[in-house]
Amino acid sequence: MVGNQAHQWRLLGEEYLAHVRDYEYFCGMSLSALYFHLVIRTKNGDMTISEAAKCDLYAYMAGIITKRGCRAVVINDTPNHIHFLINVSPSTCFSDLVHDLQLGATHCIKTHRESFIKFNGWGREFAVFSCSASDRSRIISYIKNQKTHHRTISAEDELCSFCDMAQIDYYQT
Numbered sequence: 001m002v003g004n005q006a007h008q009w010r011l012l013g014e015e016y017l018a019h020v021r022d023y024e025y026f027c028g029m030s031l032s033a034l035y036f037h038l039v040i041r042t043k044n045g046d047m048t049i050s051e052a053a054k055c056d057l058y059a060y061m062a063g064i065i066t067k068r069g070c071r072a073v074v075i076n077d078t079p080n081h082i083h084f085l086i087n088v089s090p091s092t093c094f095s096d097l098v099h100d101l102q103l104g105a106t107h108c109i110k111t112h113r114e115s116f117i118k119f120n121g122w123g124r125e126f127a128v129f130s131c132s133a134s135d136r137s138r139i140i141s142y143i144k145n146q147k148t149h150h151r152t153i154s155a156e157d158e159l160c161s162f163c164d165m166a167q168i169d170y171y172q173t
Helices: 002-027 054-067 094-111 133-144 155-165
Strands: 035-042 071-078 081-087 122-131
Touching: 035 094, 035 133, 054 071, 054 081, 054 094, 071 133, 081 133, 094 122, 122 133
Parallel strands: none
Antiparallel strands: 035 081, 035 122, 071 081
């Protein structure tokens, strides 16, 4: 009887595996929708991001994001910080992605030095917030309208607001 039960369990296991294989074949498995709103600041929050070459900077940064197996949905800035909405690969280490973005952006800026005369680096910190699928269009619109938005709210107040919504203690050490 014990041997018969083991045989039955093995058959059930094989049926299950066959079902999983069929599902993987038809559904692809390893699917993800991991969207994050990233904000990086210039060093000391200095107003050093130039309008003149920002399209080249965005394209360069989007290329870095793509090379890391992710997708830049939207990128926009103000003179002292850049917002991104990124569809992130499950295997991505976010701090490594930010490091690569800052390093690559610095390289791009150095090639356009005449457009970024005052640029002196990136801040060490960054802010990142997860986004639900239902929030994506609102966040895309928010990022696209940075210039208008920052006529009425400072970057510091904006970050505090994001932290409050995400229930993050902004002054945590």
